[in-house]
Amino acid sequence: MDLPPIEAAWKGIVADTTATPVKIIFDTDMGTDIDDAIALCFALRRPELQVCAITTSRGEVEQRAAIVSRLLQQLGREDIPFAPGSPRRADGSGMWDKPVDQFPFAGPAADRPPPTCAEAQELYRRIIPAHPGKVWLVVVGPMTNAAILIRDHPDVARELRGIVCMGGEPVRSTAETNIKNDPAAAAIVCASGLLKFAATDDVCMRLLMPKPDIDRLRQAGSPVGRALVSLYDLYRISQNTKPAPVVFDLCPVAWLFAPELFATKTQGWRIAAGGVTVPANDAPPFAASTDVNAVALHRLLMDTLTR
Numbered sequence: 001m002d003l004p005p006i007e008a009a010w011k012g013i014v015a016d017t018t019a020t021p022v023k024i025i026f027d028t029d030m031g032t033d034i035d036d037a038i039a040l041c042f043a044l045r046r047p048e049l050q051v052c053a054i055t056t057s058r059g060e061v062e063q064r065a066a067i068v069s070r071l072l073q074q075l076g077r078e079d080i081p082f083a084p085g086s087p088r089r090a091d092g093s094g095m096w097d098k099p100v101d102q103f104p105f106a107g108p109a110a111d112r113p114p115p116t117c118a119e120a121q122e123l124y125r126r127i128i129p130a131h132p133g134k135v136w137l138v139v140v141g142p143m144t145n146a147a148i149l150i151r152d153h154p155d156v157a158r159e160l161r162g163i164v165c166m167g168g169e170p171v172r173s174t175a176e177t178n179i180k181n182d183p184a185a186a187a188i189v190c191a192s193g194l195l196k197f198a199a200t201d202d203v204c205m206r207l208l209m210p211k212p213d214i215d216r217l218r219q220a221g222s223p224v225g226r227a228l229v230s231l232y233d234l235y236r237i238s239q240n241t242k243p244a245p246v247v248f249d250l251c252p253v254a255w256l257f258a259p260e261l262f263a264t265k266t267q268g269w270r271i272a273a274g275g276v277t278v279p280a281n282d283a284p285p286f287a288a289s290t291d292v293n294a295v296a297l298h299r300l301l302m303d304t305l306t307r
């Protein structure tokens with residue numbers, strides 16, 4: 001870590017792990033890659049965390065919300081409110097990236113609960129002010145919904161404890177997918193001062209979930225294991241660029257209660273053309289990951305999902 005704990009606390013860029021469970025809203029582009037569902041299941045099973053709501057992003061937000069609905073139903077967590085987010089980017093442009101391959105998991109609409117609210121912002125306005133200064137927004141897709149909250153409902157955004165995200169790649173100067181999918185949204189979030197931790201692409205890449213892990217889930221036969229294997233089998237049909245799932249989205253969730261698993265560098269970002277994240281001295285600081293104890297975090301993940 002580049003910051004001693006007291007200095008980090010003074011800067012407000014550590015989670016308050018003494019006030020557990022940490023309340024989170026999970027904002028996800030679930031349905032394309034598999035790591036969103038893995039990270040959500042992890043969060044639901046951690047006693048240190050309380051998932052207060054789930055919202056969706058990256059176009060096809062209704063399909064992604066339908067997957068969330070079925071997943072919550074299968075896990076017996078229909079008490080958790082969820083809503084689709086904005087189908088358009090923060091600047092109003094249309095967004096289409098990749099098909100929602102896992103949508104068949106959702107099954108018929110009549111067999112699963114409908115969204116709690118018509119739209120994510122309504123859910124944010126309901127949940128965040130009810131727990132002022134307590135709720136973290138965990139953004140593991142494009143930052144669209146967070147940016148719209150900050151821009152259109154700043155009084156509600158100010159009542160967040162903070163935002164953590166999976167996104168950005170300040171080392172290699174390439175555009176990471178979540179930032180690239182809505183650069184205008186990322187610019188709003190990075191300028192807001194609300195971002196406290198970013199799990200960067202180069203660091204998250206170190207967290208793999210190879211086939212023996214999937215086999216363990218399959219053998220576990222638990223509701224979590226069955227749901228994740230069902231989603232994984234749909235994901236495997238289409239994906240062909242990775243040797244195994246990379247569990248990107250686990251990182252910001254884990255940081256909220258186990259920040260010691262990460263090394264970080266305090267920096268701010270500006271968003272350059274195409275969604276490249278560039279360190280900038282005049283941007284509000286947050287903790288950007290520079291390393292992760294991948295062995296310990298992988299063990300924590302598998303213990304949590306299979307116990």
Ligand SMILES: [Ca+2]
Pocket residue numbers: 028029030033035036140141249
């Ligand atoms: Ca994601």
